Amino acid sequence: MTDLTKMKVAEARDALxxxxxxxxxxxxxCLGAIDAADALGAFVHKTPxxxxxxxxxxDARIKGGEAPSLCGIPMGxxxxxxxxxxxxxxASRILEGFRPEYxxxxxxxxxxxxxxxxxxxxxxxxxxxxxxxxxxxxxxxxPWRRGNDDTALTPGGSSGGSAAAVAADLCLAATGTDTGGxxxxxxxxxxxxxxxxxxxxxxxxxxxxxxxxxxxxxPMTKDxxxxxxxxxxxxxxxxxxxxxxxxxxxxxxxxLTGDIxxxxxxxxxxxxxxxMPDEIEALWARGRDMLADAGARIVDISLPHTRYALPTYYxxxxxxxxSNLARYDGVRYGHRARLSQGEGINDMxxxxxxxxxxxxxxxxxxVGTYVLSAGFYDAYYNRARKVRTLxxxxxxxxFAAGVDAILTPxxxxxxxxxGEMQDADPVxxxxxxxxxxTVNLAGLPGVSVPAGLDKQGLPLGLQLIGRPWEEGDxxxxxYALERAAGFVEKPAKWW
Numbered sequence: 001m002t003d004l005t006k007m008k009v010a011e012a013r014d015a016l017x018x019x020x021x022x023x024x025x026x027x028x029x030c031l032g033a034i035d036a037a038d039a040l041g042a043f044v045h046k047t048p049x050x051x052x053x054x055x056x057x058x059d060a061r062i063k064g065g066e067a068p069s070l071c072g073i074p075m076g077x078x079x080x081x082x083x084x085x086x087x088x089x090x091a092s093r094i095l096e097g098f099r100p101e102y103x104x105x106x107x108x109x110x111x112x113x114x115x116x117x118x119x120x121x122x123x124x125x126x127x128x129x130x131x132x133x134x135x136x137x138x139x140x141x142x143p144w145r146r147g148n149d150d151t152a153l154t155p156g157g158s159s160g161g162s163a164a165a166v167a168a169d170l171c172l173a174a175t176g177t178d179t180g181g182x183x184x185x186x187x188x189x190x191x192x193x194x195x196x197x198x199x200x201x202x203x204x205x206x207x208x209x210x211x212x213x214x215x216x217x218x219p220m221t222k223d224x225x226x227x228x229x230x231x232x233x234x235x236x237x238x239x240x241x242x243x244x245x246x247x248x249x250x251x252x253x254x255x256l257t258g259d260i261x262x263x264x265x266x267x268x269x270x271x272x273x274x275x276m277p278d279e280i281e282a283l284w285a286r287g288r289d290m291l292a293d294a295g296a297r298i299v300d301i302s303l304p305h306t307r308y309a310l311p312t313y314y315x316x317x318x319x320x321x322x323s324n325l326a327r328y329d330g331v332r333y334g335h336r337a338r339l340s341q342g343e344g345i346n347d348m349x350x351x352x353x354x355x356x357x358x359x360x361x362x363x364x365x366x367v368g369t370y371v372l373s374a375g376f377y378d379a380y381y382n383r384a385r386k387v388r389t390l391x392x393x394x395x396x397x398x399f400a401a402g403v404d405a406i407l408t409p410x411x412x413x414x415x416x417x418x419g420e421m422q423d424a425d426p427v428x429x430x431x432x433x434x435x436x437x438t439v440n441l442a443g444l445p446g447v448s449v450p451a452g453l454d455k456q457g458l459p460l461g462l463q464l465i466g467r468p469w470e471e472g473d474x475x476x477x478x479y480a481l482e483r484a485a486g487f488v489e490k491p492a493k494w495w
Contacts, residue, residue: 004029005169009073009226010253012172016062016072023062023072026172027055027116030074033170034118039495042155042165044079044137045087045120054116061114070233071114076165076174079120080127080158081107081217082206086117090208091125091135094356095334104206105238106175106217113233118171122161125358126325127179127210130432132160132186133418134360142190142415143168143491146456150494153415153458156186156432162220163190167491173221173230177207179214180313181436184448187220188410188461191450191489193227193482194220195475198468199443200245203238211320212243214313214440224449224479228252231471247469255472260480261295266403270306271435273412279454280409287407287451287462290484291477301403303394306438308387313437314430315371315384321361322368328356363426392442399467405477408435410448410461435463445471447478450487459489 004026007015015021031051034043051074058072082088082100089095103111111117122140124132131154132140140160142153144167155164159176163186166174176183178196187194195218202217209215219230232252238244267288272281292298330336330352337351357365371380398406412434421429439446445468448461462481466474 005033007172008222009070009172009229012073013069013229017067023055023058023116024052026072027051027074027118030118030171037168037170037495039141040143040164040168041122041138041140042161042168042170043076043119044091044122044161047086047117047119050086051116051118054111058114058116068113069229070110072116073114073172074116074118075110076118076121076162076171077107078159078162078175078177079123080177080208081175082208083107083117083120086120088120088208089136090127091123091137092356092358092361093136093335094328094352098334102206105203105240106207106234109236110175110233115233121165121174124158124160125361126208126321127158127177127182128321128360128364129157130185130429131418131421132157134358136358139418140164141418143495144190144415144458145492145494146458151417154189154418156189156415158182159186159220163187163192163194166190166192166220166222168495173219173226175217175234176220177215177217178440179210179317180440181433183218183220184436184446184461184463185411185432187448188450188459189415191459191487191491192220192222193224193447193449193478194218195227195231195447195471196439196445197231197235197471198445200243201469201471202234203236203241203244205238205240209324211317212324213320214317216440224475224482225253225256227447228256228475245469250472252472252475255476256479257476258480258483260291260477263296263404263477264402265291265296265298265477266301266398266406267298268301268303268306268406268408270303271408273434277413279460280412283452283460283462284407284409287481290481291407294480294484299403301398301406303398303438305387305390305394309391309438309441310430310434312384312387312391313433313441314367315380316388318364318368319372319381320368322365322372325361325365328353388441391438395442395444404467405474406465408463408465410435410463414454414456414458414460439465444468445474447474449478449482449485451481451485452487453489
């Protein structure tokens with residue numbers, strides 16, 4: 001069997017159970033691909049010894065007749081997840097040298113299901129970014145290219161390393177986290193599938209916090225079926241996380257029938273934004289037609305508070321980040337600045353944080369501290385919380401009117417060049433999240449599905465937003481869209 005790394009989770013699972021290959025063989029193939037792809041900057045902490053140990057254990061379980069859904073499947077883990085004994089830095093200098101003595105709930109569940117960890121994946125520092133250019137490890141690079149242009153492109157952010165690794169067939173799947181679109185946007189930029197589940201569906205315990213009321217883990221995979229398999233293993237109630245929902249986890253894969261006849265798909269008029277590229281509009285229209293041809297009823301809907309979503313998000317997220325990142329002070333773990341004679345504890349705090357945090361993290365901490373300060377709390381933070389409630393109500397009204405899912409673009413453009421936005425107003429970078437942040441503010445599930453290529457040969461994605469806790473139904477609609485779109489393109493190997 002050749003090209004083992006190109007396999008999807010479902011077909012690898014079946015091949016492993018049938019004895020057509022071993023997890024050791026599959027893992028060795030992935031480790032070889034990773035070593036040959038350093039130019040992508042996707043894997044930042046390789047764990048070949050752990051991977052081979054887990055692969056041998058998986059083969060033993062399979063041979064013994066015990067083969068959970070992910071048994072023997074090699075995966076990458078975003079550097080935001082704490083993994084026992086393995087560097088877990090959130091791509092920040094301030095956590096340099098930090099090796100947790102515990103396992104995040106999500107990675108623990110994946111390992112219990114037999115998954116094999118190939119290593120830790122690059123990301124924007126503390127998940128703050130849309131291009132994977134704020135990482136202390138350096139940029140992650142998109143495996144796709146614009147035609148014959150050699151310009152290095154962003155894989156998106158913050159889960160850019162995860163997206164690049166899956167798209168380049170370095171691993172069969174990867175974990176990501178999504179605070180404002182950080183699974184769905186990089187998935188769209190790299191031609192893969194990514195789902196952010198309902199807030200509370202996956203435990204946040206052991207995941208380095210950015211914005212606690214928005215963060216949610218999810219899978220990044222090569223297709224919708226794989227996303228369903230991975231999501232089921234990641235979900236479940238966790239008593240260690242007070243926001244974790246005590247709900248049964250359905251068999252998401254079994255719900256993938258592709259039958260969406262009678263479903264109602266909403267098209268929000270507010271997502272038709274000024275200056276939207278014609279290619280994005282055309283893709284959206286094509287997606288609408290594909291779902292209609294599959295038997296869904298298409299209706300126009302209104303989400304009137306959409307235009308306030310970005311400013312609301314960029315008040316709430318930095319405020320929560322300011323609070324969460326206050327713990328990084330050089331006292332207990334990670335980087336500690338060296339002090340000169342006569343300098344005291346306050347000097348250590350200031351120098352440690354100045355040296356440890358990158359420019360984007362510093363910017364957001366300062367914004368967050370400002371909006372939480374006396375005199376500005378009511379003017380900014382409290383007002384943003386009230387608008388967030390209105391945004392959530394917009395979705396509730398649409399679902400109450402009979403809408404089953406909402407179709408939107410995933411991103412306002414295809415992947416852009418690394419460095420092309422660095423000198424721009426930071427707001428221009430934040431606009432990459434324009435179609436995704438509403439989902440986090442409302443706590444809803446959202447999935448990005450690759451649906452076509454732009455005129456330069458780069459992948460474009462469509463987003464489906466679902467009802468809370470109905471990821472199975474959402475994935476089935478995404479499955480119907482995926483089958484209709486027939487996206488099978490892969491990046492030409494240059495690395």
